[in-house]
Amino acid sequence: xxxxxxxxxxxxxxxxxxxxxxxxxxxxxxxxxxxxxxxxxxxxxxxxxxxxxxxxxxxxxxxxxxxxxxxxxxxxxxxxxxxxxxxxxxxxxxxxxxxxxxxxxxxxxxxxxxxxxxxxxxxxxxxxxxxxxxxxxxxxxxxxxxxxxxxxxxxxxxxxxxxxxxxxxxxxxxxxxxxxxxxxxxxxxxxxxxxxxxxxxxxxxxxxxxxxxxxxxxxxxxxxxxxxxxxxxxxxxxxxxxxxxxxxxxxxxxxxxxxxxxxxxxxxxxxxxxxxxxxxxxxxxxxxxxxxxxxxxxxxxxxxxxxxxxxxxxxxxxxxxxxxxxxxxxxxxxxxxxxxxxxxxxxxxxxxxxxxxxxxxxxxxxxxxxxxxxxxxxxxxxxxxxxxxxxxxxxxxxxxxxxxxxxxxxxxxxxxx
Numbered sequence: 556x557x558x559x560x561x562x563x564x565x566x567x568x569x570x571x572x573x574x575x576x577x578x579x580x581x582x583x584x585x586x587x588x589x590x591x592x593x594x595x596x597x598x599x600x601x602x603x604x605x606x607x608x609x610x611x612x613x614x615x616x617x618x619x620x621x622x623x624x625x626x627x628x629x630x631x632x633x634x635x636x637x638x639x640x641x642x643x644x645x646x647x648x649x650x651x652x653x654x655x656x657x658x659x660x661x662x663x664x665x666x667x668x669x670x671x672x673x674x675x676x677x678x679x680x681x682x683x684x685x686x687x688x689x690x691x692x693x694x695x696x697x698x699x700x701x702x703x704x705x706x707x708x709x710x711x712x713x714x715x716x717x718x719x720x721x722x723x724x725x726x727x728x729x730x731x732x733x734x735x736x737x738x739x740x741x742x743x744x745x746x747x748x749x750x751x752x753x754x755x756x757x758x759x760x761x762x763x764x765x766x767x768x769x770x771x772x773x774x775x776x777x778x779x780x781x782x783x784x785x786x787x788x789x790x791x792x793x794x795x796x797x798x799x800x801x802x803x804x805x806x807x808x809x810x811x812x813x814x815x816x817x818x819x820x821x822x823x824x825x826x827x828x829x830x831x832x833x834x835x836x837x838x839x840x841x842x843x844x845x846x847x848x849x850x851x852x853x854x855x856x857x858x859x860x861x862x863x864x865x866x867x868x869x870x871x872x873x874x875x876x877x878x879x880x881x882x883x884x885x886x887x888x889x890x891x892x893x894x895x896x897x898x899x900x901x902x903x904x905x906x907x908x909x910x911x912x913x914x915x916x917x918x919x920x921x922x923x924x925x926x927x928x929x930x931x932x933x934x935x936x937x938x939x940x941x942x943x944x945x946x947x948x949x950x951x952x953x954x955x956x957x958x959x960x961x962x963x964x965x966x967x968x969x970x971x972x
Contacts, residue, residue, distance in 0.1 A: 560746045561700040570695040571735040578838045580802035695739050707749040708775040741767035748781055759791045766806040769813040785814050800830035809840040817962040825959030828853045833910045855908045857957050862904040864949045879940050886927055887942045894924040
């Protein structure tokens with residue numbers, strides 16, 4: 556036994572393919588910058604809807620409905636090749652079709668694995684190593700108490716007591732529960748908390764470890780039992796809170812969502828809205844698809860408002876009567892048109908949904924627009940009107956209304972995941 560969480564436990568939790576979780580941020584993916592105009596980066600993956608613990612419960616509960624007899628799944632029919640009597644092989648012995656059929660891999664479908672019903676994200680497969688070192692165990696076993704698991708997690712309770720329950724309690728050997736692909740240390744920390752072994756729980760953890768624990772808590776729906784420890788960990792980590800959008804801010808976003816930390820959640824979603832250049836890179840974190848859509852929608856709307864403001868300013872400078880003078884409006888109009896062309900904004904504004912363009916980059920670019928200095932022929936003083944003074948108030952009005960998403964107001968935990 557690898558870890559005796561409960562030496563007298565009546566169950567063994569077997570972790571298959573441990574330590575396969577990797578939070579990989581795509582190369583060259585930076586917040587607040589400018590990428591290729593109108594194109595989404597090839598390595599940028601939209602977040603998928605992770606199957607949450609509540610969805611797993613729905614599947615188990617649906618299987619428990621009375622009056623539904625579920626027949627055993629029929630084996631797949633594999634089409635056998637038909638030999639061509641006129642075909643002569645170029646050389647070598649003719650393959651034995653019966654031996655080949657016997658060696659074909661059949662899909663696994665044990666009751667324990669079906670009860671777990673755990674999905675595997677396609678993007679996670681890309682980061683997973685295809686081979687394992689001889690030092691890396693393919694399985695890690697934890698001796699646990701089924702009663703503790705059932706009390707802390709409704710998902711474990713269904714696995715132990717539901718219609719698809721795993722293992723058989725015969726009074727001699729412990730029941731076997733199966734799970735896969737979790738981080739070993741994160742799972743060990745969670746099991747120690749569930750079993751009340753609080754002295755074995757670390758007083759502080761890294762942000763990455765907390766992200767992996769959050770995945771477990773989210774899947775097994777054991778928020779209440781971990782609440783006290785999570786608050787301590789978050790307080791220790793907040794001093795290193797990121798100031799820009801990227802890998803760390805995305806982990807913070809997921810952690811704050813799982814543990815309902817509204818202040819951190821609002822900050823991280825605001826960073827994503829202002830500094831992402833497209834859909835949020837989830838790194839396979841099970842962030843709800845509806846939440847990702849809301850973040851991306853706010854980014855697109857804000858950028859469209861900024862471009863709309865520039866168009867209205869250009870139209871007003873072309874109109875008569877002018878606010879100051881013909882010379883003043885002509886100077887500002889020429890400066891605006893030229894700077895938009897030089898910075899490539901004309902091509903960006905027609906490339907909705909503005910992939911490769913962030914609100915932060917757009918704000919910095921516009922604030923750096925150059926304004927020509929000139930004076931009237933009958934005066935030695937520089938003319939006071941500038942393009943920057945005309946744009947700043949309108950830009951400030953747009954940015955002041957741009958805020959992060961508020962838990963319980965803009966997004967509720969009961970919304971579609």
